[in-house]
Amino acid sequence: MSFDLNSNFFEIAFNVSEHTEAMLAYWDKNLICRYANKATADWFGITPDQMINKSHLSDILGTLFDVQLPYINGALAGKIQVFDQVIHLYTGKAKNVRVTYHPDYINGDVKGFYAHMADISPLNSKPVDGELRVEELPEFLTQNDQLLENVAKTLNENLFTGFPSISALSKKHFVSESKLKRDFKQSFGRTIFSYYRYLQMEIADRYIREKRCNKNQMAVMLNFSNPSNFSACYHKYLEEKSAIQETEHPQQENINHYKTLIEEAPITIAMFNSQMQFIAVSKSWITEYNLQNTNFINKSVYEILPSTKKKCEKLHLHCLKGNIYQCDGLLLRKNNGIRCWLKWNIYPWFTPSGEVGGLCVHTEDISKIKLIEKENERAVRLLKKADTISKIGTWTRDMLTHTTQWDKVIQNIFELPDHFIPNMKAVWKFVKEGKNRIIVKKALRNSLKYGNPFDIEVEVITVGGNLKRIRIIGYPELQNNKCKKLSGILFDITPV
Incomplete structure (x- = not known):
């Protein structure tokens, strides 16, 4: 039997999409529906x-729109989004669903995304042996958490059929009434009945705003014996909802404040949301990462700076849990292809409610410092090879840890025992008093304050009481215009 492959393929695909129980839809970049299958009527009561x-x-x-907005933005940014969520059908029944948003690319640009919602857990189904029950929660949740989640699901199932009594709930979930009431309020911040009423009002608010029914009709649907009682509950819900929105407004103001500070900051810093999408960056960041002609706001850092995904994604996830991370040197490739050493400071920013809203990342190009360190290490190796011939010793003073290191040549010049621990205060006493100490003090001050190298000659008196003339050469290493380390050489130039 022969047939037209293309026409049959599309006909079969269309029939499958129209007869599946999963909800399928296509939303353009303006979030306007361009396609929806028949299942939308079963899910949301709209054809x-x-x-x-x-x-x-x-x-x-x-009300789910604000919850899903980060995933919607992620899809429009070109990333596949997959997440699980409990939703309420227009009938009031709750479903545990898996949502997939798949971006639609046309000529390299995202024009919209495909939406797929599938029921992954019929609430009353029995699991197959070895299969994970939907009611099972992540392992970090306790058995009591699971119990309370199951109680909440029972309440969801009965939104249109009436409130199950506390007694019925305790018997169904095998828990005493007193423990159930105490633990539920502690976990959800509401009494069981208040939680049930709030869920009902959420559905009522949606139906009334969408003009599917009026208040009196809604009162009947939710089994209120008196419409005035429904009106009182609905009015209380609207007041609570308004109060929540008022707390969200300062949160947006807080984010805008962060953005303004970062955009005007004189350092290389960027602000990201919890999906690691750019919110704001400083001018220095744009210059440092060559983003002048790039539309990067609301896009993932892994898309804009691909080299960061492999090396930094785990660090970002760690910091999104509220942790701070500092790295003294990480080798990365910039957008212009140049490899550089970067110092990283990653720290979370928090919403007024105390939750992690995203990350602030400050970087500093320390490639020049790394080059100096490499050259110093090379110089030290060469000097150590020649120290036995020329009596040249090497020394280092770390200004951050206040520690001093020198080699055995310097130890011998000062006639110090092998067990002597390098100590600048002790060495200062070796320098002959008078103009010699003034020379050393001036050289150190200019080096530490202005970053000037020095090359001086002074007289010292050794542990054995011998007068020697030495030459000291020092090179400061700067970071943020401050001297963090002094390194150099010292050798004996006493006339024979």
Whole structure:
């Protein structure tokens, strides 16, 4: 039997999408529906004809829109988004669903995304042996957490059928009434009945805003015996919702404050949200990473700076848990292809509610410092090879740890025992009093304050009481215009 492969393929694909229980839709970059299958009527009580070319995604998701917004932005930024969520159908029944947002690329640009919602856990189904139950929670949750989640699911299932009594809930979930009431309020911040009413009001608010029904009809659907009681509950819900929105407004102001500070900062710093998408950067960051002609705001750092994904993604995830990370040197490749050494400081920023809102990343190019260190190491190796011939010793003074190191040649010049621990205060006593100490003091001051190298000759008196003339050469190493280390050589020039 012969047939047209293309026409049959698309016909089969269309029939499958129209007869699947999963919800399928396509949203353009303006979040307007361009396609929806028949399952949308079962999920959200709205037909494809009512959605296509008419509905905004926020109209369909309702209160879930703000929750899903980071994933929506992620899809529009070109990243596949997969996440699990409990949603309420238009009938009031709760479903545990897996949502997939797959970006649609046309000529390299994201024009929209495909949405797929699948029921991954019929609430009353029995698991196959060896299969994970939907009711099972992540291993870091306790058995009591699981119990309370199951109670919440029971309440979700009964939003349109009436509140199950505390007694019925305790019997169904095998827990005493007193423990159930105490633990539920501690975990959810509400009594069981208050939590149930709040869920009902969420659905009522959505139906009323979408003009699917009026308040009286909603009161009947939710089994209120008196419409005035429903109106009182709904009014209380709206007040609470308004209060929550008022707390969210300062949060946005807080983010805007962060953005302003970062954009005007004279250092190389960037601000990211919890999805590691750019929120704001300093001018120095744009210059440092060659982003002048790049539209990077709201895009992932891994997309804009691909080399960071392999080396930094785990660090970012660690810091998104509230941790701070500092790195003294990481070799990365910039957008212009140049490899450089970067010093990193990564720290989380927090919302007014205390949650991690994202990360601030400060970097500093220390390639020149690394080059100086490498040259110093090379010079030290060469000097150590020649020390036995020329009596040249090497020394280092770390200004951060206040420690001093020198080699055996210097130890011998000062006639010190092998067990002597290098100590600048002790060495200062070896320098002959008078103009010699003035010369040393001036050289050190100019080096530490202005970063000037020095080359001086002074007289010293050794441990054995012998007068010697030595030459000291020092090179400062600067970081943020401050001297963090002095290194150099010292050799005996006493006339024979």
